[in-house]
Every structure is written in C-alpha cells, then in structure tokens.
Amino acid sequence: MMRALILTGPGKAEVREVPVPVAGPGQVVVEVERAGVCGTDVELFTGEMSYLHSGVASYPLRPGHEWSGTVREVGEGVDSTWTGRRVTGDTMIGCGHCRRCLAGRHHVCPDRHELGIRDGLPGALAERVAFPAAYLHALPDTVDAAAGALIEPAGNAQRCVDAAGLDAGERLLVLGTGTIGLLTAMLARARGFEVHLLGQELEFARSLGFGDVWTRETLPGLPWDAVVDATNAPSMPRLATELAEPGRRVVCIGLSGTPSMVDSRDVVLKDVTVVGILGASAGLAAAIAAFASGAVDPRPLVAATVGLEQAADVLSGRRPAAAGRGPKILIDPQL
Numbered sequence: 001m002m003r004a005l006i007l008t009g010p011g012k013a014e015v016r017e018v019p020v021p022v023a024g025p026g027q028v029v030v031e032v033e034r035a036g037v038c039g040t041d042v043e044l045f046t047g048e049m050s051y052l053h054s055g056v057a058s059y060p061l062r063p064g065h066e067w068s069g070t071v072r073e074v075g076e077g078v079d080s081t082w083t084g085r086r087v088t089g090d091t092m093i094g095c096g097h098c099r100r101c102l103a104g105r106h107h108v109c110p111d112r113h114e115l116g117i118r119d120g121l122p123g124a125l126a127e128r129v130a131f132p133a134a135y136l137h138a139l140p141d142t143v144d145a146a147a148g149a150l151i152e153p154a155g156n157a158q159r160c161v162d163a164a165g166l167d168a169g170e171r172l173l174v175l176g177t178g179t180i181g182l183l184t185a186m187l188a189r190a191r192g193f194e195v196h197l198l199g200q201e202l203e204f205a206r207s208l209g210f211g212d213v214w215t216r217e218t219l220p221g222l223p224w225d226a227v228v229d230a231t232n233a234p235s236m237p238r239l240a241t242e243l244a245e246p247g248r249r250v251v252c253i254g255l256s257g258t259p260s261m262v263d264s265r266d267v268v269l270k271d272v273t274v275v276g277i278l279g280a281s282a283g284l285a286a287a288i289a290a291f292a293s294g295a296v297d298p299r300p301l302v303a304a305t306v307g308l309e310q311a312a313d314v315l316s317g318r319r320p321a322a323a324g325r326g327p328k329i330l331i332d333p334q335l
Contacts, residue, residue, distance in 0.1 A: 001017040001018065001019060001020065002017070002018060002019075002020045002126060002127040002128055003015050003016070003017060003018075003126065003127055003308055003333070004016060004018045004062050004122070004125065004126030004127070004308075004333075005062065005063065005064070005125040005126065005308060005311045005312070005331075006018075006060050006061070006062055007044055007045055007059055007060060007061045007062070007063060008059055008060050009047070009059050010045075010046060010047030011045065011046060011047070011316070013045055013311070013312040013315055014312065015308055015309055015311070015312075018062075018126070020127075020128055021122075021128055021129065021130035022073075022075075022130070023073045023074055023075030023078070023130060024075050024076075024130065025075050025076040025077050026075060026076070026077050026078060026132055026133055026134065027074075027075040027078065027130050027131060027132055027133060028071045028072075028073060028074050028075065028078060028082055028087075028130070028131055028132075028133050028136065029071070029072050029073040029074075029128055029129070029130050029131075030067075030069040030070065030071055030072065030087060030089075030124075030128060030129050030130075030131055031069050031070050031071075031072045031127070031128055031334075032064075032067055032068075032069040032124050032125075032126060032127060032128060032129055032333045032334075033067075033068050033069045033070065033086075033145040033148070033149075033332070033334070034067065034068050034069075034145045034146055034148065034149035034305070034330045034331065034332060035064045035066060035067040035123075035124045035125050035149060035330065035331045035333060036066030036067070036149045036150065036152070036153065036328060036329070036330055036331075037066075037311065037314050037315060037328075037329050037330075037331065038065075038066055038153065038179065039178075039232065040065070040117060041063045041064070041065075041116075041125075041315060042315055042317075044057065044061060044063055044117065045063075045312075045315040045316070048257060049117075051117065051118055056118045056119060057117060057118050057119055058119055061116075061119075061123075062116060062122035062123045062125065062126060063116045063117070063123045063125050064115070064116040064123030064124035064125030064126065064129070064331075065091040065114065065115045065116040065117055065123055065124065065152060066124075066149050066150070066151075066152040066153060067088060067089070067124035067129070067148075067149055067152070068086065068087070068088045068139060068143075068145050068146075068147075068148025068149045068151070069086070069087065069088075069124070069129070069145075069148075070084065070085070070086050070087070071083055071084060071085050071087055071136075072084075072128070074133070075133075078133040079133070082133060082136065085138055085139075086138070086139040086141075086143075086145075086148065087136045087137060087138055087139055088136075088137050088139060088148050088149070088151045088152065088284075088288075089115070089131050089132075089135050089136050089137060090107075090135040090137070090279075090280070090281050090284060091114050091115050091116075091117070091152055091279060091280065091281075092106060092107035092109075092112055092113075092114055092135075092279045092280075092281050093106075093112055093113040093114070093115065093121060093132055093135055094106025094107070094109035094111075094112045095109050095111045095112065096134075098110065098111065106281065107278060107279035107281040107282075108278065108279075115129075115131070124333075125308065125311055125331060125333065126308075126333055127308075127333045127334060137151070137284050137285065137288060139151075139288065140288070140292040142291075142292045142293075142294070143288065143291045143292050144299075146298075146299050146302055146305070146330060147291050147297075147298055147299055149330055150179075150183070150291075150298040150299075150301065150302075150328065151280075151284060151287050151288055151291065152280050152284070153179050153180055153183055153280070153328075154183045154187065154280070154283070154287035154290070154291070154296070154298060155279075155280025155281070155282075155283035155284040155286075155287045156180055156183075156253060156277060156279065156280045156283065157180055157183035157184040157186075157187050157230075157283070157287070158187055158280070158283030158284075158286045158287045158290070159253075159277050159279075159280065159282055159283040160180070160184045160228045160230070160251045160253055160277055161184060161187045161188045161191060161193075162282075162283065162286075163249065163251045163275040163277060164188070164193075164225075164226035164228060164249055164251055165226065165248075165249050165273075166188075166191075166193055166225055166226050168191065168192030168193065169192060169193070169194065170193060170194065170225040170226070171193070171194045171196065171222065171223065171224055171225045171226075172185075172188050172193045172194065172195050172196065172224070172225065172226050172227075172228065173196045173197075173198060173224040173226070173227045173228070173243060174188070174195065174196070174197050174198070174227075174228045174230060175198050175199070175227065175228065175229045175230060175231050175236050175239070175240060175254075176197075176198075176199055176229065176230035176231035176236075176254060177197055177199030177200065177201045177202065177204070177205050177213075177327075178199075178230065178231075178327050179301060179327045179328050180230040180253055180254070181197065181199065181228070181230035181231070182197075182205065182208065182301060182327065183296075183298060183301070184228055184230060185197055185205070185208075185210060186208070186296045186298070187287070187290060187296055189209075189210075190290060190295040190296050194212075195210060195212065196212040196213070196214065196222075196224075197210055197212070197213045197214070198213075198214050198215070198216065198219055199213070199215075199231075200215070201325075201327075202214075202215070203325070204325045204326065204327075207300075207325070208300060216239075223245045224243050224244055224245055224248075225245055225248050226244065226248055226249045226250070226251065227240040227241075227243050227244045227249075227250050227251070228240075228250075228251040228252075228253065229250070229251070229252045229253065229254050230253050230254050231254045231256075232254050232255060232256050232257065233254075233256060234256040234257075234258050234259065234260045234261070235260070236254065236256075236260070237250070237252055237260040237261075237262050237274075238260065238261060238262050238263065238266075240252070241262050241263070241266045241267060241270075241272055241274065242266060244270070244272050246270040246271055246272065247270070247271045247272070248272065248273070249272065249273045249274075249275060250272055250273070250274045250275070251274075251275045251277060252274065252275070252276050252277065253276075253277040262274070300326060301326040301327060301328045302324075302326050302328050302329075302330055303319065303320075303323040303324040303325065303326040303327065303328060303329055304319070304320040304322060304323040304324065304329055304330070305329075305330040305331070305332050306320050306329065306330075306331060306332070306335070307331070307332055307333075307335030308331060308332075308333045308335065309335075310331075311331050314329045314331070
C-alpha cells in the first residue's frame with residue numbers, strides 16, 4: 001500500500017492508503033519526488049472546476065499533474081532503459097487514433113485523459129503514479145526535483161511565449177504575476193524580448209530582476225507588440241485586446257470563474273489575433289531545455305515544500321508558516 005491524496009467532495013480531501021500501482025502494458029510506475037499544487041487542483045478541491053459539472057471529472061478524485069520523479073517499474077512493451085531515469089510527463093494523454101491525435105493535436109483529443117484532472121488516470125499527489133511511457137519526458141541531471149515539477153507550468157508558459165509571435169527586442173506585456181505569468185516573463189526574457197508585467201504582487205517580480213512592473217494605474221502608454229493574459233480576472237481579456245498593437249497578438253491562458261467579455265469590434269478593427277492556450281504539450285521540450293541550460297531558473301518561484309499530509313491545507317488556501325514570497329507550493333509525497 002501507499003499514501004495518496006484523495007478529493008472526496010467539494011472542500012473535502014484526505015490522505016488514504018491505496019494499492020501501489022502496477023505498470024500495465026505501455027506504462028511505467030514513477031516514484032514521485034515533487035508535485036506542484038496549481039489553480040486547477042484548487043478548483044477541483046473547491047468543486048468549481050468546470051469538468052466536475054460537465055461530467056468528465058468526478059469524486060473521488062486523485063489530483064496532481066505537475067510532477068517529477070524516478071521510474072521504478074516498466075510494463076509490457078516499454079523500453080527497460082526507462083528504469084531508474086528521472087522524468088516528468090505530459091498532462092494531456094490522447095487516444096492516439098482520432099483525427100486530432102493523428103494531426104499532432106492530442107492535447108485537444110475529445111477522449112483524452114488529463115492526469116489527475118479528468119477521470120481515468122489518478123494523479124501524482126501520491127507516493128507513486130502509473131503513467132503512459134509514450135508521454136514521458138526525461139529530465140537532465142541539471143534539472144532537479146523542484147525544477148522538474150515546474151516543467152508542466154513552464155510548458156504552458158513556453159506556449160504563450162511562442163504564440164506571442166515576437167522577435168528579440170520587441171515588447172511583451174504579461175498580465176498576471178502568478179506562476180504562469182512569471183514563467184512566461186522569465187522564458188520571454190531569455191528569448192530577448194522586452195518584458196513588462198502588470199499585477200499586484202510586484203515586489204516579488206522585481207526580486208526576479210524585472211524592472212518594468214506596473215499596476216493598472218501606473219501602466220505606461222507604450223505600444224505593446226503582444227499581450228499575454230495569465231490572470232483569472234474576467235475583465236483582463238478585454239483589456240489585453242484593447243492594449244495590443246494593431247495587427248499583433250493577444251494570448252489567453254488564464255481562466256476566470258465567470259465569462260469574459262471581449263468586444264469583437266476591437267479584434268476586427270485592430271486586426272488582432274487572439275490565441276488560446278490549453279496545455280503544455282508542445283512547450284515541454286523547450287521548457288526542459290531552458291531549465292537545463294540555466295537560461296531560466298524557476299526555483300525562486302517555490303515558496304515552500306511540504307509533505308503529503310499538508311496538501312489539503314495548501315488546497316484550502318493556507319500557506320505554510322515558513323513559506324517564502326513565491327507563488328508555488330510543492331508537495332514531497334515521500335515526507
């Protein structure tokens with residue numbers, strides 16, 4: 001048996017003893033070293049996550065989709081050289097045979113699993129997790145356990161940077177100073193963009209070396225070559241569209257609890273391209289490379305690392321007593 005965090009209903013979570021997973025055909029079993037807690041996990045805990053209402057996710061549910069660990073077992077058909085390797089994995093697990101999967105868009109497969117989010121694949125907030133080998137990504141020695149658990153959000157951020165469509169020296173405005181916003185800014189800076197941030201937690205952003213950080217009231221009237229909305233505020237997509245330079249791009253990765261209203265006249269008359277980002281799949285390899293090379297060090301974003309028994313407190317919004325200023329809390333399931 002092993003310990004795993006189980007969500008049993010809205011606002012209810014407990015650590016339970018569950019059977020240790022066995023690697024089925026095409027699978028590996030990973031000993032989890034670190035797992036991150038993100039906004040999706042919080043929404044699953046509170047019951048606000050839309051998947052719970054559409055029926056693709058249901059309680060009891062084992063969360064955890066940001067993780068790193070070591071392969072301890074391989075199943076039938078899996079290359080044995082995976083054993084002992086440090087890895088992370090793609091959250092989005094496609095069926096592999098539908099039109100979207102065959103076109104390389106498995107992250108929007110209608111029958112996809114999302115590890116620890118949709119029903120079908122228990123997540124990584126546990127001592128061990130079973131995972132399909134085809135979706136593994138090996139971690140170099142220069143990417144430690146904490147950085148490895150930040151690859152998944154960084155893959156999302158990398159996709160935002162790519163979608164912005166900028167060249168070195170052009171100006172990017174990132175709305176939001178949470179984990180995704182800050183990772184987007186860090187990856188964009190590494191690519192040579194002029195990066196500005198708009199948010200509320202500005203001192204921490206400054207501590208990461210960002211000098212151009214603003215509130216809505218202090219934001220200068222500069223031409224913004226691209227705008228990324230990494231907030232959960234329903235007013236921000238419209239603001240992003242209003243701020244973006246004509247003929248350029250708005251990238252939306254944040255999700256609000258209520259519908260966001262965007263005036264299509266702003267989109268059409270400014271000839272703005274609005275891009276939505278779901279999932280890290282296409283950005284994972286580049287995120288690993290950025291971390292491995294030292295171009296981006298995500299570890300300052302980690303405020304604290306706690307054991308599995310404290311995960312429910314983290315989900316309910318209680319920060320560990322000794323937590324730093326960063327936005328990310330990691331769980332060490334072995335504690």
